[in-house]
Amino acid sequence: MPHYHTWEEFARAAEKLYLTDPMKVRVVLKYRHCDGNLCIKVTDNAVCLQYKTDQAQDVKKIEKLHGKLMRLMVSKETHSGSMETD
């Protein structure tokens, strides 16, 4: 259950893990203002990737990754010709 020390590695591993099985993977974000730290975890219940930080510069990176994964989740996998509107 690796704890990553570099953001680059974590982001790459997280995205890779998500793409192997999108339905299984969840992203957990834990923020403690009183302790001044932020922890992000990406897991599929078998593998668990974690990254912790207390640096303000990482907030932007984490929030970007979060947004990226969110968009991956709502985008349809198969790019079919017609877009269905309900």
Next chain:
Amino acid sequence: MVLLENDSFLTELTRLFQKCRTSGSVVITLKKYDGRTKPAPRKGHTESFEPADNKCLIRASEGKKKISTVVSTKEVIKFQMAYSNLLRAHMDGLKKKDKKSKSKKTKATQ
């Protein structure tokens, strides 16, 4: 677990962050959602259920209070912008890395 509309969720999430400024943690979970509202059938009954592919579930909690919302493709752009702004605005208690230490902002416990 309270399921809210996207806008209400963002409002409540703001409140969660404000509440936890002095103690406690805010936990946010993000997961792909296929729209099922019933538990998976046990004995191979034919699944009369079409999994949707374009939604995700977002949950937030401060230990006791729990909220959640479902975001779909149509709402994601708007939601994600507001959500990013919210995170950046509230997760400001972390250390800044400037070595010059101009004016040390002490954590204002409002």
